[in-house]
Amino acid sequence: MIVAALLTLTAAATLAWVLTPPPVLAGPRPVRARVPRAGAGTLEVARMIEQLATVISSGSSIRQAWGAIARSLPEGELTELARAAAAGADPRRGAPGRLRQTEVIGSLGAALTVCERTGAPTAGMLQSLADALRDLHDAAQARRSAFAGPRSTARILLVLPLAGLGLGILLGGDPLRLLLASPAGNLMGALGIALTGLGWWWMRRLIRRADPPSGQRVDPSVVLELIAGALESGLPLSRSVSAVAGALTAGPDAHALERLATSLEAGVPAAVATRELPAEFTALGESAVLAETAGADLAHVLRSAARDARRGRARHAEVRAAQLAVRLVLPTGLALLPAFVVLGIIPTVMSLLGGTFSLTTAGAVP
Template sequence: MSLRRRSIDPPDPQRAAAAVRTLAVLLQAGARPLTAWRHLADTGDPAAVRIVARMDGGSEPTGAIEAEGGAWSDVAAAWEIATTVGAPLAEVLRTLAESLQDAASAADDVRIALAEPTGTARLLLWLPLAGLLLGFALGFDIVGVLTGNPIGIVCVVLGVGLVLLARWWTARMVRAAQPDAATPGMHAELVAVALAGGVGIPRALRLVEHSPAALPDARSSTDAVLELSRSAGVPAGELLRASAAQQRHESRVQGRVRAARLSSTLLLPLGVCTLPAFLLLGVAPLMLSVLATTPLPI
């Protein structure tokens, strides 16, 4: 399995955050939602252009936004909840833009931390091929040894198998260390949006339950914050936003820890697969070539 980046990347959260911030300013200035989207599309924002095209095609704003995927699913969820409960849309989008920016910065920090171990893994996967090229450069009959000698054939089969296993194993480790695509703390953010519209906590939770942007396993942390708000007698909105910020911070720390661990765990496929493959495809053919060209003593 290849470690190359996919040709189609998910929507850029940084760009989404900037677009949402611009929308908030336009709405704050008195523009109607569709007009604000058109102004944003006129600036050349590709997501806004596609969203406006869907709206012109008859799609509801929420569906048109959610179709972009990625961070725009969070925007769609906040938009729908804010319009349902009557929360101030401009203020909701301004707060959401800050959350998306913070989450995107955390994800970028993790990707930067992963760049070095991932690049090292890509480089080491070429080690067996380097062994073969070395044999060719030294003038040995590598092809003849690997295809005409039974031991050479076994080396090829085992070596290629180990290379493929190393690529799969390494790619799996790198994927496991990647930051989660979902925005941390979005469940708490959406509940805060619903409460900003003046609805009660039970209805706010029901609205968020049906939102695709909120992770189900985040409900427990939100419930804990709401219980603290009730027992302390303080407004839940600020506590929920503080909890969301803390979840994003924890996600950043955990991502850096995963990146640090990846640097050491990548030694496993290196030692188990890549180095033996180098011996089978690089060193063994050289030795077989030397033995094949060395005359036996009489």
């Protein structure tokens, strides 16, 4: 009975997982017909930020601009955010529930904080942020498309053990009764469940490593845009980096940038000060050295590096998706195919041979 329950639960969970569509990453949300509510995906936030920049560029203060945005938007998360910001709240604290934890709101709050601390033009900073968020939205959509095939393949392969049972029944055998009614069948059922679970865990691990979920961290390319905006306000690199580090939520990125700002402020050469930066900020280190040695326009170089990083996301996603499709062969061959054989082929053959043997024996009895 325990094996029967486990088989039933495994079948139900696997079918539910296979039939459930993959989640939409940072895409627009559907709008209900009866109660219109503004979506709060990356693209919608980018549009709102661009509208905010337009209102500010016309001469309105930041609070007046937020108030105008709140009156122009339909009811929804973005309207609640705009009302809270118009009252003076930081967007990272004034955004409603789920929206508060997103990367886009963290980027918006950091941009406004940098403008407040450095005197950088708010309209220009927000327009650059809106363009960056649009690029990130396009990259996320391209990543989702690239991984749609491998994810669907993984879901389909997990049905193999159940398909083995169905195939046995279609062939005239009774594999399910054999799995439930005999000690050998119980052992094979437990082994098949274990192999199916191993295949599920293995595939999930491969997918998460190839396509990790996005967190609350401000994208490194947006950080480069913020540093470029601070530089355009007339600040040196050390103070620009320090202002951006202070605007970010406490974490590894903020700590690395603060350490870089301290080193530059102390007169350490850029080549030495940027040596321990995370790989995501390699462009910042290279640009800092270039500006120090050749007097290049550091803000322009940083913005170009940020755009290149965002444009490369789609190509990198395609490469990782292709690698994932190849790696999925391992859990298929070492876990799911053996589970298919153990749960479907062997019990079917045993049940068919058992029935044939019984008929032969009965015919031989006088």
